[in-house]
Amino acid sequence: MRILGIETSCDETALAVVDDGRAVLANLISSQAHLHERFGGVVPEVASRAHLENLNPLLDLALRESGTTLKDIDAIAVTVGPGLVGALLVGITAAKALAFALGLPLIGVHHLEGHIYANVLAHGAIEPPFVAFLVSGGHTMLVHAPEPFRYRILGQTLDDAAGEAFDKVARFLGLGFPGGPELDRLAMMGDPDAIRFPRAVTQRGYDFSLSGLKTAVVRHVTAERGRGREPALEDVAASFQEAVVEVQVDKTLAAARDTGVATIVLGGGVVANTRLRALMSTRAEQAGIRLFTPPPELCTDNGAMIACAGFYRLSRGDRTALDVGASPGLPLG
Amino acid sequence: MLVLGIETSTPQTSVALGSETGVVAASLLATGPASHELVVSEVARALDRAGMPRSALTAVSVGLGPGLFTGMRVGVAAAKAMAQGLGVPIVGFASLDLIAFSVRYCRRLICVAVDGKRKELFFAFYRPVPGGVTRTTEFEAAGPGRLVAELIARLEDILLVGNGTLVYRRELEEAGKHVEIASAAFGFPSATTLVELAIPRLQREDFDRLYDLRPNYVRKSDAEIAWDSRRRAD
Numbered sequence: 062m063r064i065l066g067i068e069t070s071c072d073e074t075a076l077a078v079v080d081d082g083r084a085v086l087a088n089l090i091s092s093q094a095h096l097h098e099r100f101g102g103v104v105p106e107v108a109s110r111a112h113l114e115n116l117n118p119l120l121d122l123a124l125r126e127s128g129t130t131l132k133d134i135d136a137i138a139v140t141v142g143p144g145l146v147g148a149l150l151v152g153i154t155a156a157k158a159l160a161f162a163l164g165l166p167l168i169g170v171h172h173l174e175g176h177i178y179a180n181v182l183a184h185g186a187i188e189p190p191f192v193a194f195l196v197s198g199g200h201t202m203l204v205h206a207p208e209p210f211r212y213r214i215l216g217q218t219l220d221d222a223a224g225e226a227f228d229k230v231a232r233f234l235g236l237g238f239p240g241g242p243e244l245d246r247l248a249m250m251g252d253p254d255a256i257r258f259p260r261a262v263t264q265r266g267y268d269f270s271l272s273g274l275k276t277a278v279v280r281h282v283t284a285e286r287g288r289g290r291e292p293a294l295e296d297v298a299a300s301f302q303e304a305v306v307e308v309q310v311d312k313t314l315a316a317a318r319d320t321g322v323a324t325i326v327l328g329g330g331v332v333a334n335t336r337l338r339a340l341m342s343t344r345a346e347q348a349g350i351r352l353f354t355p356p357p358e359l360c361t362d363n364g365a366m367i368a369c370a371g372f373y374r375l376s377r378g379d380r381t382a383l384d385v386g387a388s389p390g391l392p393l394g
Numbered sequence: 395m396l397v398l399g400i401e402t403s404t405p406q407t408s409v410a411l412g413s414e415t416g417v418v419a420a421s422l423l424a425t426g427p428a429s430h431e432l433v434v435s436e437v438a439r440a441l442d443r444a445g446m447p448r449s450a451l452t453a454v455s456v457g458l459g460p461g462l463f464t465g466m467r468v469g470v471a472a473a474k475a476m477a478q479g480l481g482v483p484i485v486g487f488a489s490l491d492l493i494a495f496s497v498r499y500c501r502r503l504i505c506v507a508v509d510g511k512r513k514e515l516f517f518a519f520y521r522p523v524p525g526g527v528t529r530t531t532e533f534e535a536a537g538p539g540r541l542v543a544e545l546i547a548r549l550e551d552i553l554l555v556g557n558g559t560l561v562y563r564r565e566l567e568e569a570g571k572h573v574e575i576a577s578a579a580f581g582f583p584s585a586t587t588l589v590e591l592a593i594p595r596l597q598r599e600d601f602d603r604l605y606d607l608r609p610n611y612v613r614k615s616d617a618e619i620a621w622d623s624r625r626r627a628d
């Protein structure tokens with residue numbers, strides 16, 4: 062079954078053609094980062110306008126690259142939430158119109174379920190139960206999946222999502238946008254033990270908080286400069302990253318232990334982070350847990366993960382009606 | 395020829411199907427944001443009612459605004475994807491032109507003004523000509539005060555039409571006795587007009603390019619406006 066996946070929930074217009082939830086024939090992403098950079102964050106109206114302009118040419122490109130025509134497509138999968146309502150609406154409306162014009166089934170996909178299924182693209186079907194750690198620009202979330210398509214949220218961020226915190230700290234340090242990858246690169250040259258930033262481990266349960274850490278970074282840099290010293294930014298980056306990642310790994314492993322699962326699945330843009338990948342992999346191995354991590358290029362938003370999740374939803378008989386709307390706050394589960 | 399019209403740039407969403415011999419099915423919704431979600435299923439319903447398969451569609455005609463940003467995008471996204479999926483040509487029309495066209499038999503200057511939110515209207519002036527109207531100004535986005543000044547400056551009888559008159563009736567009445575405000579029944583662009591206007595363009599193969607067709611926003615996004623004014627201040 063050949064599925065066209067469409068993702069427009071934030072600032073990437075992404076389209077993919079995927080066979081049977083596994084073979085990625087085309088996976089095109091038109092990043093709008095350059096449009097939003099001067100504003101220091103994603104501007105919803107700017108994002109929505111760009112999605113509309115990108116979609117149709119991107120569809121032709123995706124078809125060409127996958128050696129497919131519209132006649133070969135068997136279903137359309139699209140992100141229906143969560144995300145920016147105006148941005149979602151462009152992708153959803155186009156998906157519905159295409160599904161209708163071509164007489165194909167439509168399947169709406171939860172964006173975070175898409176991030177989970179990025180793993181399936183790379184590793185094949187993953188049997189529940191598992192714990193998923195979803196960490197991206199808008200989410201930091203620990204989820205228990207006791208059976209297929211069932212999700213129970215164990216904990217989430219009380220303030221900034223991890224990607225958001227990476228982006229803000231990167232901006233404060235004068236790095237580019239989006240800041241996560243830049244900070245990751247800078248941190249590779251720094252000493253993670255240079256500065257002992259606070260770990261928010263004292264919080265109960267599986268919730269996360271990064272506002273204290275963010276403030277600590279700002280305070281440290283400002284204090285150093287007040288003393289007439291320019292702090293080594295690579296050390297600040299590495300130490301900040303270490304503080305974020307340590308807590309994330311601790312809590313994810315605790316969640317797996319407490320729910321009694323032997324599988325951990327990672328998803329979301331921040332999973333592209335080299336330190337998170339490395340530490341999670343070491344600690345999972347020590348604990349005898351199977352860890353699934355998408356390749357970095359499938360961590361950030363893409364259409365292939367949506368096509369993949371859509372394939373599994375369709376296979377169990379799910380269908381989405383043509384009057385579906387955008388769900389900016391769609392809960393997972 | 396079977397043309398699909400989609401118009402979503404005001405709070406009235408409409409779709410219509412028709413040919414050289416007239417409209418064969420149409421539907422109109424004014425249910426707020428939910429009407430955006432119903433555009434595609436309304437197209438399906440209209441085809442059902444007309445007893446036609448979707449493969450009978452030979453072209454898509456879409457309203458490009460100016461108007462409500464989200465609405466325009468829904469209409470244009472639906473129309474473009476429909477045209478691409480069916481492999482048929484697409485034509486776009488300014489939504490204000492549709493309103494002017496629907497009152498073309500009045501022998502007066504026409505001013506079309508639709509509500510643009512943010513305390514602004516989108517407006518333009520038109521003259522009736524044999525067979526239709528011609529627009530004599532660019533589209534402008536401005537508050538009701540500016541529109542009143544434009545109306546006063548013109549020393550001839552004017553028909554003022556568009557859903558902007560529903561929102562700013564009191565202010566606009568200040569313009570004077572030479573301005574008549576048309577009834578709300580004429581105040582919204584309609585997909586049936588889109589079908590009617592599309593036919594001659596389709597007959598002479600005056601299509602729009604799918605990739606280039608986009609809503610007529612007229613106004614930049616708030617973030618861009620703020621950015622521009624900060625730059626000017628620096």
Ligand SMILES: Nc1ncnc2c1ncn2[C@@H]1O[C@H](COP(=O)(O)OP(=O)(O)OP(=O)(O)O)[C@@H](O)[C@H]1O
Nearest residue numbers: 197198199200224241242245330331333334361362
């Ligand atoms: N190597 C990296 N290290 C840290 N953060 C990263 C890295 N690469 C990407 N990110 C962060 O990932 C985020 C983007 O992830 P993603 O595309 O999944 O987010 P989103 O779709 O905007 O949010 P959500 O999925 O919650 O709706 C950005 O905040 C970016 O900075």
Ligand SMILES: [Mg+2]
Nearest residue numbers: 197330361362
């Ligand atoms: Mg994402």
